[in-house]
Amino acid sequence: MSINRSQLVQKIAESTELSQGDVDKVLAGFADVVTEAVSKGDSVQIQGLLTVETVERAARQGRNPRTGESIEIAATTGVSIKAGSKLKAAAKG
Incomplete structure (x- = not known):
């Protein structure tokens, strides 16, 4: 079984009691930070x-x-x- 993005957002929202919108923003921010770091050669x-x-x-x-x-x-x-x-x-x- 695999979990897609919307299912991941829903599961995190349930476990943290944050709204799905807030979790989605955090996940998008995480993706941006990782992408930027990798593009600079950082880990x-x-x-x-x-x-x-x-x-x-x-x-x-x-x-x-x-x-x-x-x-x-x-x-x-x-x-x-x-x-x-x-x-x-x-x-x-």
């Missing part, structure tokens, strides 16, 4: 829950699966999301 860490950071991927040789031809894959910047200890423990059950 965001919520202790025990998750860490979001940028990662540099070096240029490398790859292979076209259709033709088997060797190709050059350019260097790029990506995003890494790592689970924290509490999230890992919850996944184990």
